Amino acid sequence: MENNLETTTTTSETITCTKNTLKIRRRRRMASNGTVCQDELVTKGVSESGDGSKIDHSKAREGYLEWSEYFLAIAFLSAQRSKDPNTQVGACIVNNEKKIVGIGYNGMPNGCDDAKMPWARSTVTDNQLETKYPYVCHAEMNAILNKNSADVKDCTMYVALFPCNECAKLIIQSGIKEVIFVSDKHHDRIPMIASRRLLDMAGIKYRQYTPKQQRIVIDFNAVDGPEATTNNNCPDVPNKINH
Numbered sequence: 001m002e003n004n005l006e007t008t009t010t011t012s013e014t015i016t017c018t019k020n021t022l023k024i025r026r027r028r029r030m031a032s033n034g035t036v037c038q039d040e041l042v043t044k045g046v047s048e049s050g051d052g053s054k055i056d057h058s059k060a061r062e063g064y065l066e067w068s069e070y071f072l073a074i075a076f077l078s079a080q081r082s083k084d085p086n087t088q089v090g091a092c093i094v095n096n097e098k099k100i101v102g103i104g105y106n107g108m109p110n111g112c113d114d115a116k117m118p119w120a121r122s123t124v125t126d127n128q129l130e131t132k133y134p135y136v137c138h139a140e141m142n143a144i145l146n147k148n149s150a151d152v153k154d155c156t157m158y159v160a161l162f163p164c165n166e167c168a169k170l171i172i173q174s175g176i177k178e179v180i181f182v183s184d185k186h187h188d189r190i191p192m193i194a195s196r197r198l199l200d201m202a203g204i205k206y207r208q209y210t211p212k213q214q215r216i217v218i219d220f221n222a223v224d225g226p227e228a229t230t231n232n233n234c235p236d237v238p239n240k241i242n243h
């Protein structure tokens, strides 16, 4: 009988965090004397992303990575494996079925100890042998040589930097048909001029790609759902939210 005296109210709250805004409903049962019998959090089907757009959790997700951004992101992530203190470059080779067949980043050849190899770009004595250049393998070379298919014919290479002339030779000889790159910062250097000459003559397409989003964040907490990420930023949100 005591329950008959209870009242149930539902309130909506908006919790704003650094990454997103989560709208929650709080269902509260109160006794006639004003004490709270039960306080329950209920999520709603629509939440708001960081840019203010609505997310409908009952429909296919929008805002997912497009193919080009996905493959470039993999190239950039691979670059983080590089030991080069000055330049980190990654490359990702994709076949016509949008399957990745090779990934690479710049580094010293296998068996050559990173700790013993020179990484400098120049020396005071102008000794080329004490710079990285005669030794380092570029990301494009490693991606081609790391291939997990019989060949990379007719594949597309996604790479952070426009390839140098040495890599252009490998790209041409391996049968890659297109190169998609992000940065062309060395455009006027001789290796790049020679590279364009080679690629043009061989009929290899190349184009600069500007990602729609300048930054992609990998959040290891995201696998536990948006509330897990939210909780990290908003410690006052209760851990248990019913779905």
Ligand SMILES: [Zn+2]
Pocket: 138, 140, 163, 164, 165, 166, 167, 168
């Ligand atoms: Zn190169």
